[in-house]
Every structure is written in structure tokens, then in C-alpha cells.
Amino acid sequence: MSIFLLKELPRYECLEEAAADIPGADASICEVYMNLLHTGEVIARAEAAFLSRFGLNQARMVLLFILDGSPTGSMRSSEIAEKSSVSRATITGILDTLEKAGLVARASDPNDRRASNVKITPAGEKLLAKVRPEFMRWSAGTVGTLSPQERKQLVELLRKTRQSFEEPSSGSASRNGCHD
Structure with a gap:
């Protein structure tokens, strides 16, 4: 951007x-x-x-967070693309970079030979364990000067503004505690 x-x-x-x-x-x-x-x-x-500083960019970090949050420990690249709202081709490029760095591994899907499952590696887990607390501290610094009430108000205003750009879709995430 x-x-x-x-x-x-x-x-x-x-x-x-x-x-x-x-x-x-x-x-x-x-x-x-x-x-x-x-x-x-x-x-x-x-x-x-x-x-x-960690050899990451936003796309790589988000992909690692998505994989780390998977209940099964692995996901198809098409599922990752769906969760991140980018194309499969874009996901493939990001996965190639993460795989070369040893942070993710791909394996054939036993249920579908055309698909592969992506799994975060121990090195990827180790990097996330290092990045996550640092990122939380860093991101807190971006809005830490706002009071809790101001942060809540800002979130609501941003959500309202964002909605004017979003198209309604049948597959959009619901308010289940983790998504807008």
C-alpha cells in the first residue's frame, strides 16, 4: 500500500x-x-x-498467524487465501518465500492429490514466539496514548468508515469474537 x-x-x-x-x-x-x-x-x-527486523513483511506475518491459529495445525493454501482475502497465486508466492526460509512446510493432501497442506514448522513457531510479544508491544505504542474509551470510539468510527468500502458478501466473517 x-x-x-x-x-x-x-x-x-x-x-x-x-x-x-x-x-x-x-x-x-x-x-x-x-x-x-x-x-x-x-x-x-x-x-x-x-x-x-525479523525478516518478515505484513503478508508473511499474517500468513504465519493464520497457520498458527489453525485448530488442525495445517491448512490448504486455498483456505489461507480465503482467510486473507488475497488470490491463491499471491498466497503461493508468499508460501514459496516462507518455505525457502524454513518457516512453513507443504505436504500432499491425502484426501486430494491436487492439493497440498501447509504447516508451520518448528522454526516458524520459534519465530512467531519471538515476534508476537514484540509486535504486541510495538502496536500498543501506536495507539497507547489513547484512553480505552478513545480506542473504542476510534474502532467504531473506523469500522463505520470501512463499511462504506466493503461489498456485502455471503461468506463474510461474522462477529464471533475474532472478526469484525
Whole structure:
């Protein structure tokens, strides 16, 4: 997710000036939108720098977390793609990288010769055991200055904003305690 990142966002007065020339434009909406994009990019860059210390990127870490959370200890790559909302081809590339690093292993599916099961290796488990607490501390630092009430409010506002971009689907995750 790399976008052109302004060092400083435009002052509100500048947005008001620009909006004045456009019928129906609202400078406050533009301000919110620009702040969302800017904050997302700042966080993404900081997270990338953090994860690079462990030889990971966001996609690799998420894939390892998905595998680690599997009740059976292994999953088909198609299941991983479904859980991560990316294509099977993308998952294959990520798995290739993780497999070369010795963090996951693939084995033939005994029930379907065309498919393979992916399992996190002991080295992958060891890396996750190291990354998980560090990541929790790092991510706490990103919003730790907000009060519990502010964090809850932010989550609700972000969820509401995100819903305007999401298409309703029959297979979307339900609110079972682990998903939105």
C-alpha cells in the first residue's frame, strides 16, 4: 500500500478554499479522508520497518498467524487465501518465500492429490514466539496514548468508515469474537 505521502497535510483553510469552488464539496470530509490515508501510510511504513527486523513483511506475518491459529495445525493454501482475502497465486508466492526460509512446510493432501497442506514448522513457531510479544508491544505504542474509551470510539468510527468500502458478501466473517 504505498501512496505519495505528504510531509504535512494541507491546512484546513486551504481545503476550504479548494472546496469553495466545487459545488457540494465539504472541506471537513476531505480533511478526514486525507488524515485516514496519511495515518494508514505512516503506520504501514513503521510496521514494515519493524517487521523487517525479523525478516518478515505484513503478508508473511499474517500468513504465519493464520497457520498458527489453525485448530488442525495445517491448512490448504486455498483456505489461507480465503482467510486473507488475497488470490491463491499471491498466497503461493508468499508460501514459496516462507518455505525457502524454513518457516512453513507443504505436504500432499491425502484426501486430494491436487492439493497440498501447509504447516508451520518448528522454526516458524520459534519465530512467531519471538515476534508476537514484540509486535504486541510495538502496536500498543501506536495507539497507547489513547484512553480505552478513545480506542473504542476510534474502532467504531473506523469500522463505520470501512463499511462504506466493503461489498456485502455471503461468506463474510461474522462477529464471533475474532472478526469484525
